[in-house]
Amino acid sequence: MTKLHDLRLRLLVQQESEQIANAQPTDLDLSVVQARCLCWLSLLAEAHEDQASDAERRGDTEQAMGWFADSMRLRDVIQVVTSIEIPLPDCVDGEQIEGNHPEEPPFAS
Numbered sequence: 001m002t003k004l005h006d007l008r009l010r011l012l013v014q015q016e017s018e019q020i021a022n023a024q025p026t027d028l029d030l031s032v033v034q035a036r037c038l039c040w041l042s043l044l045a046e047a048h049e050d051q052a053s054d055a056e057r058r059g060d061t062e063q064a065m066g067w068f069a070d071s072m073r074l075r076d077v078i079q080v081v082t083s084i085e086i087p088l089p090d091c092v093d094g095e096q097i098e099g100n101h102p103e104e105p106p107f108a109s
Contacts, residue, residue, distance in 0.1 A: 012040070016036060016040060038081055038082065041077055041081065042078065045071045048067050048068070048074060049067070049071045052064045052066075052067035052071060
């Protein structure tokens with residue numbers, strides 16, 4: 001079951017990265033990548049929480065604790081990805097482009 005889950009996860013990640021690359025082949029927008037990562041991470045965390053609840057209902061405490069621990073790790077990763085500051089798309093190395101103010105910090109997602 002774990003191998004099947006790993007394979008499904010790898011396939012989802014591969015498909016998503018291909019969609020990102022195909023959508024923006026020359027100019028990759030990091031804020032789009034970050035947003036998509038957050039969406040997938042949230043879905044995975046919810047799925048792990050559901051698995052934990054299901055295992056708990058079945059009385060499989062050890063499995064429930066494993067799924068719950070995984071969901072907490074995913075929530076930690078979500079916090080890390082959320083805290084990554086992505087510079088504005090029209091700002092290159094702190095240079096002002098088209099009226100952007102270089103003294104303003106980049107937006108945090």
